[in-house]
Amino acid sequence: MSEAKSVLRTENLGITFGGLKAVQNLNIDIREGELMGLIGPNGAGKTTVFNLLTGVYQPTSGKIFLNDKEIHAKKPHDMVRQGVARTFQNIRLFKELTVLDNVKAAFNGSMKYTTLEGVLRLPRYWKEEAEIDRKSRELLALFGMEGLADNIAANLPYGQQRKLEIARALATNPKILLLDEPAAGMNPTETAELMEAIALIRNKYKLSILLIEHDMSLVMGICERLVVIDYGQVIATGLPAEIAQNKRVIGAYLGE
Ligand SMILES: Nc1ncnc2c1ncn2[C@@H]1O[C@H](COP(=O)(O)OP(=O)(O)OP(=O)(O)O)[C@@H](O)[C@H]1O
Numbered sequence: 001m002s003e004a005k006s007v008l009r010t011e012n013l014g015i016t017f018g019g020l021k022a023v024q025n026l027n028i029d030i031r032e033g034e035l036m037g038l039i040g041p042n043g044a045g046k047t048t049v050f051n052l053l054t055g056v057y058q059p060t061s062g063k064i065f066l067n068d069k070e071i072h073a074k075k076p077h078d079m080v081r082q083g084v085a086r087t088f089q090n091i092r093l094f095k096e097l098t099v100l101d102n103v104k105a106a107f108n109g110s111m112k113y114t115t116l117e118g119v120l121r122l123p124r125y126w127k128e129e130a131e132i133d134r135k136s137r138e139l140l141a142l143f144g145m146e147g148l149a150d151n152i153a154a155n156l157p158y159g160q161q162r163k164l165e166i167a168r169a170l171a172t173n174p175k176i177l178l179l180d181e182p183a184a185g186m187n188p189t190e191t192a193e194l195m196e197a198i199a200l201i202r203n204k205y206k207l208s209i210l211l212i213e214h215d216m217s218l219v220m221g222i223c224e225r226l227v228v229i230d231y232g233q234v235i236a237t238g239l240p241a242e243i244a245q246n247k248r249v250i251g252a253y254l255g256e
Pocket residue numbers: 017020022040041042043044045046047048049089214
């Protein structure tokens with residue numbers, strides 16, 4: 001992996017809330033096509049890292065580079081447009097819309113027809129609508145959810161809602177996908193299926209993925225590299241096998 005190009009990199013990234021250094025001196029580098037795990041105990045700062053990388057929070061120190069160019073993540077939608085997509089620890093969907101409409105709505109940013117063409121239902125509108133419909137169903141099929149297209153999102157079981165959220169993130173055509181505890185609340189079978197689906201998506205789309213997980217054993221099997229944070233700082237980076245034997249990592253987890 002070492003010769004692969006950097007997709008998303010941070011240099012001494014940090015943020016302070018009042019007196020609390022929630023993240024400090026964070027140096028991570030996710031390469032092209034890499035599936036990297038970001039792990040650490042409760043409150044370690046994992047979600048805060050995502051919020052920094054997606055423009056939800058402005059860093060108090062350090063830099064962020066996308067494709068080796070420094071970026072200033074001002075607003076989440078800017079980051080989505082630049083190819084950084086995420087899911088949330090607490091599911092965010094249009095709960096009252098259908099499964100299909102949830103995915104179609106995420107394609108919104110990529111539509112080319114003008115508002116007038118849309119209102120007047122001109123040919124380009126129909127052509128793009130049909131294309132978005134097709135692509136949306138294709139994304140649902142990735143998760144075995146094509147049969148659920150007409151269901152209302154709120155009525156889906158928890159695990160399916162999580163997968164729908166990932167499908168929505170993929171609809172924005174990202175270069176890198178940030179997943180915040182996508183298996184939270186799933187049973188072991190659903191979790192195993194999801195991890196398989198994540199690995200498959202990475203291979204199919206040659207995506208880079210940064211995967212937050214609380215349970216270390218879950219990501220060990222599918223990630224090429226792991227970054228472990230504790231109290232807002234990186235305490236270890238390396239191959240899963242190295243991390244599993246790292247004394248500081250073991251200490252951080254046992255110390256919980
Ligand atoms: N907006 C904020 N204002 C103040 N403190 C915050 C804010 N956001 C996060 N924190 C604090 O930063 C620390 C890291 O929180 P964060 O949510 O990033 O942890 P986490 O690793 O995602 O934890 P979990 O495994 O529970 O999801 C915590 O102490 C949290 O209380």
